[in-house]
Each structure stands twice: as structure tokens, then as C-alpha cells.
Amino acid sequence: MSKTYLCPVCGFDQLQEEPFSKKNEPSFEICPCCGFEFGFNGENNKASFKEYRERWIKEGASWFIKGLEPKRWDYKKQLQALGKHF
Ligand SMILES: [Zn+2]
Incomplete structure (x- = not known):
């Protein structure tokens, strides 16, 4: 499995790229969950x-991205993944 990253907006944890690199360069990936680019x-x-x-x-x-959401998905539960970042 390849490494995935956490969306700092919604807590979705399957981003393909690090949202911002150590040099603070953005990935320009769009989070399929919250749509943040x-x-x-x-x-x-x-x-x-x-x-x-x-x-x-x-x-x-x-x-x-409609249709990608898991069954019984709960955004509040997902937000908990952000923990202290939230
Ligand atoms: Zn997101």
C-alpha cells in the first residue's frame, strides 16, 4: 500500500499526496471529500x-466527488481524525 495523507480540512485520510510539502509547496490535489484544492x-x-x-x-x-463516500459515512467521525489539528 502506498502512503496516504490526511486532509487538514475534513480529516479524509486517503489523499495521494502530501497537501503541502516541507517546502510549503502545495500539491494542487483536490480532496475528493471536501473539495479543498x-x-x-x-x-x-x-x-x-x-x-x-x-x-x-x-x-x-x-x-x-459524489459516489465516493463510504456507506454510513459520518463527517463528524471523520473530523475526529484531525485531533489536535482541528
Ligand atoms: Zn478534505
Whole structure:
């Protein structure tokens, strides 16, 4: 299995690339869950992740790519994966 990464916005843990590299270069990957595009929708900081997250939740916390969501998926449970980052 290849390494996967955690989305700092929604807690989805199957990103193919690190959202921001150690040099702070964005991956420009779009999170299939919340739709955040790293390097496009916001900066690499908590404030922009939080802002996007709050909007995503307000709009129903639905999957950006429809049909990919697991059965009985619960965004609140997924957000717990963020732990201290949340
Ligand atoms: Zn996400």
C-alpha cells in the first residue's frame, strides 16, 4: 500500500499526496471529500482550513466527488481524525 495523507480540512485520510510539502509547496490535489484544492482554495494555515471547513459543514458536509463516500459515512467521525489539528 502506498502512503496516504490526511486532509487538514475534513480529516479524509486517503489523499495521494502530501497537501503541502516541507517546502510549503502545495500539491494542487483536490480532496475528493471536501473539495479543498491545496494551494488554490487557501493557504497552508489553520485559519483558511477552518474557514473552508465551516463553509463545507454549513453547506451540508457532502462529498465533493459524489459516489465516493463510504456507506454510513459520518463527517463528524471523520473530523475526529484531525485531533489536535482541528
Ligand atoms: Zn478534505
